[in-house]
Amino acid sequence: MSEIVISGWILRGEEFELISGYISIKDGVIKEVEEENIRGELLIIPSLVNAHVHTGDAVAKDLEYEDLRSVVAPPDGLKHRILRETPRDEIIGMMKRVSNDMVKCGIGAFCDFREGGIEGVRMLREAEFKPLAVILGRPEGCDEEEVLKISEGIGVSGYLDVEEELLISWRESAKRMRKLFAIHAGEFERSDIEGALSLEPDFVVHMTCASREDIKMMADLNIPVVVCPRANLDGAGICGRAPPLREMLEEGLCVAIGTDNLMINSVDLFREMDFISRVYKIPPKEILKMGTINGARILKRDEELGCIEVGKKAYITVINLNSSNTCGSRSVIRTLIRRVRPDDIVRTITGG
Secondary structure, eight states: OOOEEEEEEEEETTTTEEEEEEEEEETTEEEEEEEOTTOOSEEEEEOEEEEEEEGGGGGGTTOOOSOHHHHHOTTTSHHHHHHHHSOHHHHHHHHHHHHHHHHHTTEEEEEEEOOSHHHHHHHHHHTOOSSEEEEEEOOSSSOHHHHHHHSSEEEESOGGGSOHHHHHHHHHHHHHTTOEEEEEESSSOGGGHHHHHHTOOSEEEEOTTOOHHHHHHHHHHTOOEEEOHHHHHOTTSSOSSOOOHHHHHHTTOOEEEOOEETTTOOSOHHHHHHHHHHHHOOOHHHHHHHTTHHHHHHTTOTTTSSSBOTTSBOEEEEEETTSTTTTTOSOHHHHHHHTOOGGGEEEEEEOO
16 A cells, blocks of 8 residues: 655644644554644644444434433334334445545544344444444344444443343453443433443443532542533433533543434534533643543544554544634634534545
């Protein structure tokens, strides 16, 4: 494979040091990250990691509803009925379009909580996503080991949705097979948080209703969290409240971000990061970590992606700093978090 060289401004390493220079890529791997007085109009950043999404839900975008819990609750919530009734080829076709949209949004990797047992995982595999797909399946109508053999782990809808003995069995099987075990918790109320944390999952999703004590428990157990603030704050959607993100960071949790259900949100992490910046007033560099290296670390992929370093795979997104939207920036990282749109993206390289 021929060498690719990209010059401009670079956010280098896990601390996103802003340098002028170039990177070279060969055989899908970053071979050089060198400083040089190039400057220019391009900004080279690590591709984003959407750490929680349900891609199959793209077949039912923007449904009108009054109570989202009744829509998403397994096994017979509206979304689950729609997924069962939708032809297989239609779901796969929509997943392929989600893949294209992710690339346009600068996303290099994502984690899907894939419903539908073995068949659900297979459909996502057949969609041949361009970004790296970390698929967490569900043992629905099958043995957990069957799902684990073809996926990266298990993603549970909630502690109260499954018998505890089964949850323990799933967790132990995932651990034995060196796969991920993750679970939704505290999305609608606190009642499932203690049980979810007792399973000591690799990470939890949401924790919108978490108390300070819950967050301290997570810190003590070293359990990371993926938050989806836009979805959670949708007053007509999930619960109309913001996850306690600042408290999570204050307690030292590793926090990543996702866009959640495609029924109600696009996959655009730039919108998510902008939202977090304006609602929570968190420093831009910290937000960028949530959208890149933290997500890679939570998904156990930080050795290959999440930041720009020699030896990592080339999950790279290139931004135009001289578009009508971005020109005149006085703070590159602040512009990246609060202003960049998909049409400012020149190129997304997904590992090769």
